[in-house]
Amino acid sequence: MSEYTPRSVDEIAKRVAQDIDEGMYVNLGIGQPTKVADFLPKDKDIFLHSENGVLGMGPAPDEANQDGDLINAGKQYITLLEGGSYFHHGDSFAMIRGGHIDLCVLGAFEVAENGDIANWFLGRPKDIPAVGGAMDLAVGAKKVYVIMDHVSKNGDPKIVETLNLPITGERCVNRIYTDLAVIDVTDDGLVVRDMVDGLSFEALQAKTGATLRPA
Amino acid sequence: MSEYTPRSVDEIAKRVAQDIDEGMYVNLGIGQPTKVADFLPKDKDIFLHSENGVLGMGPAPDEANQDGDLINAGKQYITLLEGGSYFHHGDSFAMIRGGHIDLCVLGAFEVAENGDIANWFLGRPKDIPAVGGAMDLAVGAKKVYVIMDHVSKNGDPKIVETLNLPITGERCVNRIYTDLAVIDVTDDGLVVRDMVDGLSFEALQAKTGATLRPA
Amino acid sequence: MLNKVTATALEAMRHVKDGDTVLIGGFGLAGQPAELIDALIERNAKELTIVSNNAGNGETGLALLLKSGCVRKIICSFPRQHDSYIFDALYRAGEIELEVVPQGTLAARIQAGGSGLGAVYTPTGYGTLLTEGKETRTIDGVDYVLEYPIKADVALIKAYKGDRWGNLTYRKAARNFGPIMAAASKHTIAQVSEVVSLGEIDPEHVVTPGIFVHEVVCIEGEAA
C-alpha cells in the first residue's frame, strides 16, 4: 500500500473554493464549510448568504468591531461587504427554497450513493433534535457540495449505499469533498474526480461503502 | 305614501364615515366608496390602505404635486401622510388576506341576505372579466361595508334573497349603506338600522328583494 | 468584478425566446417598465405569455406589446380599463387568451413561484367563476382554493436606483409587483433611473437584493 497524506481541513476548504466561480450565490454551512470563505479569491465577486438574513458577508471583524446584531447562521461575528443587504427570514428562505442559491456547502454524517444526505441528527436516545436550515438548504440550493472526512473516527465509511442515519434531504448532494478525494454524485453513480497523491483507487474504494467509478 | 328624500352620494359617504373609529385600517373601494375619505374626521388617525402598496393615504394633491408613482388602486393621484409607508403587492395582499384590514368599503351590484356579494362582473356576453382586488377584499377584510343604490336604474332590488349575478365572495358583507337605509347583515337576517326620514318600513321592504327586520 | 449593468434595453432582451413566460411589473402606468417593453417589442419574440396586473393603457408600453402580435396569452387581474382598447379589441376578436386571476392570488402565486412552494391554499375566489374546477379544501372552517405557482423565464421591472450587483430600490407606489416578480423569474431585467456605486444603497434600504436581479439597464432622463 502506497504512502499518502490526507488533505487537511484547510486543504479541503481550499479545494472547494477552487470550484466556486465569480457571481455565484453561496451558502456555507456551519462548521468546516465556513472555512471555505477564507480561500475564496479576493478579486472575484462571490456572494455569501447567511440564513439569518444577510447577503454579501465579509470576513470576520476584529474584536473592536464585533456587533451582536451582525452574526452568521453559526452565530459568529461577521462583517458586511459594500453592496450587501439585510432581509427577513421569509425572504432569506425564499432565496434558499426558491432555488436562488447557486451552491450550498454542507457538512455531513453520511452521504448515500444516490445523493441522499444525513447531517442533522444522530438519533441516539439522549440526542435532542435540532435541524436549523439544513433541510431547506439540502433541497433548495441548485447544487449541494459536502465536506466531510472520508471515514468516521471508528474507520467506518461515511459514503454509503443507503443511509444509516436519519435523512436530511433526498438525492440532493452533487459532490463530496473528503480528506482523501473529490467524488461526484452522478446519474451513473459515484465518480472519483481526484484523489490525494499516493492513494490508489482500490484503497479509496476499500474505505468507501458504495461502488466508486474512475472519472 | 309619505314624502322622503333619498340620501345623496355625499350623504351616504358621510354616514359611512361616522361608523369608522380612530385607529382603524380601512380600504375604500374604487368609485363611490373612495368618497368616504372626504368625510373622515381630520382630528382622528384613521389609516387608509391601497392595494397597490400604500398605507396612510392622504388627500388628493393639487395639480402641481401630482406624481405618476403615487396613485391609488383606482389610479387616481394621491398623497402620503407623515407616518405612511410603501410596500410590495405581496405584503399589501398579506394585509388584506391575513385579516389585518379592519374595514373595507365596497360598491356592489347585488348583496344577498346571507352577505354574499356580487360586484365584479355582470357576465353579459360582451363583457370582459376583470376582478382586481375585489375578491381578496371581500374575503379578507375583518368587516365589509357596501355602498350602493337601494334599487337598480330599472327599479329592481339590489338586496336579494340569492344573487343573480356572479358572486365575488360568500357571506362577507356586514352592513349595507343605500340611498334609503342602513341595513346590517346578521345571523338573524337583514336588520334595518336606520332609514331616511319619511320612508316607512313597509315602503323600504317593498323595494327590497329579501325580508327585512326592524332593529 | 461582476457587473450586472447592461448598456441598452435591447441588449438585455437577448435571452428572451419564443414561447417564454414574461412577468411585467407595474400597476397601471406606475412601475410599468416602458422602455424595457419597447425593447421587448423590438426583440420580436413570438407566442409570449405575459403576466401583469393590467392589460395596457392607450397606445404605450404593455398595450403596444399586445398590438405587436407577440403575445399569445395574458394572465392578469384587471385587463379592462377605460383606455385598454387595444386589449379589448384583441380579446373580442379571439386573438389573445386571457386568464383573470384575483390580484392577491396573482401576488400569492408569483410569491410561491419565487419561494419554491409547490402550491398554496388561498381563501380568495372560493365559490366564484374564477376558481371553477379548481381543487378546494376546508381548513379550520374556512374554504380555500388550491393555487399553483407562477414562475417565469423573464421578468421586466421598473426600479429606481440600482447598483452593479443588482440591488434595487423603488419609488413610492411604483414598487408594487417589482420585488415579487424579480424573485419568480429565471432572468430578471430591471430598468432604473440611476445606477449608483456599490454601497451607496444602505444595506438596510435594499428592497430587492441583487440575488434576484440579473441585468440592470439605466434609462436616462427618467428620474422623478
Add this chain to the structure above:
Amino acid sequence: MLNKVTATALEAMRHVKDGDTVLIGGFGLAGQPAELIDALIERNAKELTIVSNNAGNGETGLALLLKSGCVRKIICSFPRQHDSYIFDALYRAGEIELEVVPQGTLAARIQAGGSGLGAVYTPTGYGTLLTEGKETRTIDGVDYVLEYPIKADVALIKAYKGDRWGNLTYRKAARNFGPIMAAASKHTIAQVSEVVSLGEIDPEHVVTPGIFVHEVVCIEGEAA
C-alpha cells in the same frame, strides 16, 4: 391621536393570557427582545406555547422564560446550542414539549399565518423524520409536504426605531423573524431602541408598517 407607544414592557404584557401562543423574535441573541421576555416572565401567564428559532442561551431571555415554568411547549428549528442547558434539562426531564420545524418551514408557516393562507406545500423536510405522518403531494415531479400556518395571540419582537403608529425599522441581522412574526400575531409588541416622530422614518424605509404592530415599548440605553 393614536399612540401605540406603551410606557413599560410590563404594561404591554397585560393582554397575555394563560394558554396563549407567543411568537418571540430573534436568532440566537440577535433580535431577541430580552426586556419584553423579562416582562413576560413577570406577567407569569402559564401554559404558554412559544414559537422562536432557538430555545434560549445561558440564563437570559428565552432561557429564563423556559426556567420560569410558564412554557408548556416550544416550536423551534434549533433548540440545541452549546449554552442551551436550561432547555436541555427541561426536555430531558419531560417538562417541556418540543416541536422541531425546519427553519424555512418555520418561516413559511409564520408567513402563511400572517397572510391568510390555509396551508402551503413545501419541499423542505420531505421524507424525513420531521414530516412523518404529514400529507404529501408530488407536483411537477417534485415532492412536497403540506404545512399549516402558525398564528399567534402575541408576538414579542425587537426592532430598532419605531413611531407612534407602530412603523418599525430593524438593525442589521437582528431583523430576522421580526417582520414575519409581527404579521402573524393578533397582538404584536415591539421593543425599540428609539421612538421617533411620525415621518422621521422615510416611507420607503419602513420595514414593518404599523398595521402589524399594536404596542411599541422603548427600552432606554439600548442603542447600538
